[in-house]
Amino acid sequence: MKSIKLNHAHPSIMEARYIEEIRTMTPQQRFEKLMAIIEISYLLKTAKKISK
Structure with missing residues (x-):
């Protein structure tokens, strides 16, 4: 697998990467x-x- 910093994929794919x-x-x-x-x-x- 490639090392990717920002992942935008299906949660199951992201969980497998993690x-x-x-x-x-x-x-x-x-x-x-x-x-x-x-x-x-x-x-x-x-x-x-932070107060405005």
Whole structure:
């Protein structure tokens, strides 16, 4: 499979791509990806709201 950054396909195809990507990662890469997701989630949760 080709490595594509932006995917616009049927959800089942995108899920298959995601699973294949995860299987090719090392445990360290999986951990780093998880930590990045947690960090972004925290930043979004604690971000100041924009008031107009």
